[in-house]
Amino acid sequence: MNEEQNKLEERDRAVEEIARRLGVQAERGKRFAELTSLRVGGAIDWVIVPETEEQAAAIVHELDQAGIGWRPLGSGSNVLADDGDHHYVVLNLSNMKGEVRIEGELVSVSAGYSLPRLCIDVWRGGLSGIEGLGGIPGTVGGALWMNAGAYDHEIGTVTENVRVAREGKVVEIPGDSIEWNYRHASFKEGELLLGATLRLKQDDPELIKARMDDAKSRRLASQPHGSRSAGCFFKNPPASTIGTGKMIDEMGMKGQRRGSAIVSPVHANFIVTEGENARAEDALALAEEIRERVKREQGIELEYEVELWRAKPEPQMNADEQTQMDTDQKQEQ
Numbered sequence: 662m663n664e665e666q667n668k669l670e671e672r673d674r675a676v677e678e679i680a681r682r683l684g685v686q687a688e689r690g691k692r693f694a695e696l697t698s699l700r701v702g703g704a705i706d707w708v709i710v711p712e713t714e715e716q717a718a719a720i721v722h723e724l725d726q727a728g729i730g731w732r733p734l735g736s737g738s739n740v741l742a743d744d745g746d747h748h749y750v751v752l753n754l755s756n757m758k759g760e761v762r763i764e765g766e767l768v769s770v771s772a773g774y775s776l777p778r779l780c781i782d783v784w785r786g787g788l789s790g791i792e793g794l795g796g797i798p799g800t801v802g803g804a805l806w807m808n809a810g811a812y813d814h815e816i817g818t819v820t821e822n823v824r825v826a827r828e829g830k831v832v833e834i835p836g837d838s839i840e841w842n843y844r845h846a847s848f849k850e851g852e853l854l855l856g857a858t859l860r861l862k863q864d865d866p867e868l869i870k871a872r873m874d875d876a877k878s879r880r881l882a883s884q885p886h887g888s889r890s891a892g893c894f895f896k897n898p899p900a901s902t903i904g905t906g907k908m909i910d911e912m913g914m915k916g917q918r919r920g921s922a923i924v925s926p927v928h929a930n931f932i933v934t935e936g937e938n939a940r941a942e943d944a945l946a947l948a949e950e951i952r953e954r955v956k957r958e959q960g961i962e963l964e965y966e967v968e969l970w971r972a973k974p975e976p977q978m979n980a981d982e983q984t985q986m987d988t989d990q991k992q993e994q
């Protein structure tokens with residue numbers, strides 16, 4: 662048995678022991694294809710499924726202490742994991758739902774709670790501020806991490822405070838200590854979000870419902886539904902007057918296919934996957950083809966909105982290789 666296998670076995674024993682001691686479910690044999698909305702992606706060594714904020718805080722502390730790598734996952738609606746074997750622990754937070762607590766205009770919710778569900782709860786409670794987000798799949802934690810937004814609403818603008826895991830404990834940090842940018846919030850790398858309190862505004866439930874329905878019907882009219890996607894694949898470039906979807910559409914790429922991945926014929930910034938054995942490799946190749954064409958034809962470097970999770974870190978280029986690549990690219994233009 663080689664050294665790497667020895668280390669993995671030692672780690673496996675440690676994961677089992679931590680999960681048993683903290684009374685948390687730990688699963689083997691899962692694949693990202695089962696846990697992400699694109700339905701692609703390879704094997705995961707361990708999936709740990711905490712049910713409470715306290716459990717989740719304790720687990721990541723123990724994993725950190727043992728030097729075991731982990732990543733948090735909500736509903737997997739914004740993640741493209743590659744087809745390789747992922748040798749880390751995935752903390753699946755979608756069971757950490759807790760209960761929504763409403764006190765006046767403050768709404769406290771755990772990170773694993775469904776965002777669409779929360780939008781319905783607060784509409785019924787006559788609270789406005791997130792009705793534009795009603796059609797965004799995923800958990801509250803994923804939405805906070807990405808600063809999810811749609812139809813004039815962004816979660817960051819209504820976040821009073823966020824509960825995070827620190828040293829095994831649940832700690833509250835003020836929402837205004839975070840920079841909430843376009844599809845990005847300034848949380849520290851490796852920060853685990855456990856829950857949040859939102860500050861909403863009282864309004865007539867009928868008006869809130871009407872705005873929520875309007876956002877939903879605009880979404881239905883412009884985006885594929887019932888398909889396997891991760892929402893918009895790329896961000897809109899800051900300096901461009903047209904959105905990325907329109908840009909890709911104007912290049913005639915709607916319906917373009919790479920194996921099991923297709924540029925959605927409905928919305929060109931959506932890549933959808935098809936088939937039982939769809940491959941992340943196909944979605945990535947198609948995405949890179951789009952980026953190359955946009956770079957060549959529009960001179961714009963598209964930035965991924967979807968998170969790419971690699972089984973192995975990408976090899977770093979040294980300075981000479983980078984210079985050579987830049988020279989080659991200039992010559993091609």
Ligand SMILES: Cc1cc2nc3c(=O)[nH]c(=O)nc-3n(C[C@H](O)[C@H](O)[C@H](O)COP(=O)(O)OP(=O)(O)OC[C@H]3O[C@@H](n4cnc5c(N)ncnc54)[C@H](O)[C@@H]3O)c2cc1C
Pocket residue numbers: 698732733734735736737738739740754772796797798799800801802803804805806807808809810811844852853854855890891892893968
């Ligand atoms: C059909 C469709 C439409 C979409 N429309 C929109 C839209 O209009 N606007 C929009 O903003 N997004 C949209 N999305 C993208 C996605 O739904 C959002 O980004 C959503 O908020 C992600 O939530 P999630 O739980 O699925 O996160 P995941 O995909 O599971 O995770 C996303 C990122 O958040 C991190 N994360 C998740 N939970 C935690 C946590 N508790 N602590 C720390 N990090 C965490 C993950 O590590 C990962 O980096 C769409 C997706 C689909 C499939």
